[in-house]
Every structure is written in C-alpha cells, then in structure tokens.
Amino acid sequence: MEFWHIALIIGGGFAGGAMNALAGGGTFFSFPALLAAGIAPVSANATNAVALWPASLSTAWALRRELRVLPLHAYLLPLGLAAMIGGLGGGILLLLTSDQLFYRLIPWLLLLATLLFTFSKPLARLAAGSRERSEKLRLGPLGFICQLLVSLYGGFFGAGMGIMMIASLAIAGRTQVVEINAIKSLLSSVIYSVATLTFVIAGAVHWPALLIMLTGTIAGGYFGGRLARWLPDAWLRTLVILIGWGLSLFYFYKVYG
Incomplete structure (x- = not known):
C-alpha cells in the first residue's frame, strides 16, 4: 500500500x-476512500462496516436508559x-456477490442512500408527527x-440504514423521537455486530486498511x-x-458511462 493510499484512507x-458525529452520512466519505485506495468493492464495503462497528456499540450503550422503559x-x-x-442475511448476501456485480450496484446504492439522507427531515417529521397513533x-x-428488510439492507450496504430504520419504526407505531433514536442505535449495533462477525469469519476484511481507517474515524469522531x-x-x-449526489453521479458515469 502506497503512502497516498494510507493518507486517503485516514x-x-x-x-x-x-x-457521523455532526450530521450523519459518514459512509459517503469512508467507503469511496477505500475504493479509491484500490481495495476491491466487496472487501471495501466489509471493511467500512467493521470500521463503523465500535461507534454503533458506544452509541447504543450511551442511550441504554431510554430502552429500559x-x-x-x-x-x-x-x-x-x-x-x-x-x-446476517445481508452480510452473507454481500459475500455471495461478486466484486463485478457489487461494483455495478454501487451507483444505485449511493443514490438510494443519498435520497434517504436528502429526505431524512420529512421522515423525521413523520416519526415526530405520528403521535395520534396508539403507542404499541x-x-x-x-x-x-419492516425491521427485517431494513436489517437486510444494513448488512449488505448500510449507508442510509438509520433513516430507513426511523421510517420503519414510525410506521410500526413508535411516537417518541428519543425512543426511536435509542431503538435505532441498539438495532444498528446488532446489525453491525452480526455483519462484522460474518465478514471477519469469511476473511473479507482488509485488515491493514481497517487499522489505518480506525485512526481516522476515532480522531474524526472526537x-x-x-x-x-x-x-x-x-x-x-x-x-x-x-457530496452524496456528486458521488452518485460520478459512479454512474464511471460504471455505466
């Protein structure tokens, strides 16, 4: 791995x-950096998921009080x-997907994540405005x-999963935004934990890139x-x-142009 690859990943x-600490959407930065450093698409996605795993655990632990009720x-x-x-299903599905096929899916996955992030405010208002529903x-x-489908997507790619989960929890009847965020953090930690274990066992993680990226994500989070x-x-x-729209257009041009 060359020096500029290391600098790019960091x-x-x-x-x-x-x-991720400021507004969300960190995958739009970390995943393309791994691709640009020459890491194969499936391995880059698996490595990116493992890099996000510690943060999901710490967030779930921080919001544990809201879950006790x-x-x-x-x-x-x-x-x-x-x-x-x-x-687990999403992680296995990723491992069964060839690098060539996943590479062709990247523009569509980025576009979906961008659309979800772009319209996350209306989705959040949907969650906050669903107070007329009875609390289940x-x-x-x-x-x-709904949660099964969101988790399948999260294990496969992950970008925009949080927004999808907010919408699915609101549809299922949750009304309190604080509770929704706490549940989302808990379920995200479960999804990332299962997917991480799957990727590690399958040998899909690029360990040098992961260790390099963790130094960047920890410093960036602080x-x-x-x-x-x-x-x-x-x-x-x-x-x-x-950036999400720019990356989506760039990869559509790069893959299909």
Missing part, C-alpha cells in the same frame, strides 16, 4: 467519523431477532417485517463532537447531500 476515515420480551427481543436475522407495547408482524457546538446543522447536512 482522510476518508477522519471525514466519515467527523460527519420498553418491554423486553414483547418488543425489544423480537426487534433484535429481526435485526440479527437481517444483518408489543411488536406486530408489520414491525417485524473532532466532530467538538465542532458540533459551533457549526449549524443545516450547513453540514447540505454538504453531505451535495
């Missing part, structure tokens, strides 16, 4: 960690089961199926957390959206 990891056996365990099955203390079939006090959220979201 820079992508730093930007990804910072943006929710029924364990009737709600959280079925949701966790859906996340585990979907995350038991997970129904619709909620289980920097982003400090910077969040000063920068307006609207500026950051606009930056991520512009």
Whole structure:
C-alpha cells in the first residue's frame, strides 16, 4: 500500500467519523476512500462496516436508559431477532456477490442512500408527527417485517440504514423521537455486530486498511463532537447531500458511462 493510499484512507476515515458525529452520512466519505485506495468493492464495503462497528456499540450503550422503559420480551427481543436475522442475511448476501456485480450496484446504492439522507427531515417529521397513533407495547408482524428488510439492507450496504430504520419504526407505531433514536442505535449495533462477525469469519476484511481507517474515524469522531457546538446543522447536512449526489453521479458515469 502506497503512502497516498494510507493518507486517503485516514482522510476518508477522519471525514466519515467527523460527519457521523455532526450530521450523519459518514459512509459517503469512508467507503469511496477505500475504493479509491484500490481495495476491491466487496472487501471495501466489509471493511467500512467493521470500521463503523465500535461507534454503533458506544452509541447504543450511551442511550441504554431510554430502552429500559420498553418491554423486553414483547418488543425489544423480537426487534433484535429481526435485526440479527437481517444483518446476517445481508452480510452473507454481500459475500455471495461478486466484486463485478457489487461494483455495478454501487451507483444505485449511493443514490438510494443519498435520497434517504436528502429526505431524512420529512421522515423525521413523520416519526415526530405520528403521535395520534396508539403507542404499541408489543411488536406486530408489520414491525417485524419492516425491521427485517431494513436489517437486510444494513448488512449488505448500510449507508442510509438509520433513516430507513426511523421510517420503519414510525410506521410500526413508535411516537417518541428519543425512543426511536435509542431503538435505532441498539438495532444498528446488532446489525453491525452480526455483519462484522460474518465478514471477519469469511476473511473479507482488509485488515491493514481497517487499522489505518480506525485512526481516522476515532480522531474524526472526537473532532466532530467538538465542532458540533459551533457549526449549524443545516450547513453540514447540505454538504453531505451535495457530496452524496456528486458521488452518485460520478459512479454512474464511471460504471455505466
């Protein structure tokens, strides 16, 4: 691996960690950096997922208090089961996908993630504005199926998964935004844990790139957390959206042009 590859991965990891701490959308920075460094598409996606895994665990632990008021056996365990099955299925599906096919899917996956991030505000308002629905203390079939599909996508690619999960939890009847964020963090940690274990066992992780990227994501997350006090959220979201659309158009041209 050449020096500029190392610098690119560190820079992508730093930007990804910072943006996840500030406004989300860090995958738009970290995943393309791995691709540009010459890492095969499937391995780059697996490595990127493993790099995001520690942050998902720490976030879930930080929000554990909000989860204690929710029924364990009737709600959280079925949701966790859906996340585990979907995350495992998505991870296996990624491993069964050839680099050539996944490379052709990259523009579409980036476009989907960009659309989700672009319209995340309306989706968040949907979650906040669903207070007329009765609060469900038991997970129904619709909620289980929605979470299963979101988890399948998360195990396969992951970018935009959080927005999809917010929408699915709102559709399933959750009304409190704080609770939705806590549940989302818990389920994301389950999905990333299962997918990470799958990728490690299958040998799909590019370990040198992962270790290099972790130095960037950790530093970027700390920097982003400090910077969040000063920068307006609207500026950051606009930056991520512009980069998402730019990357989508770039990869459509690169793959199909």
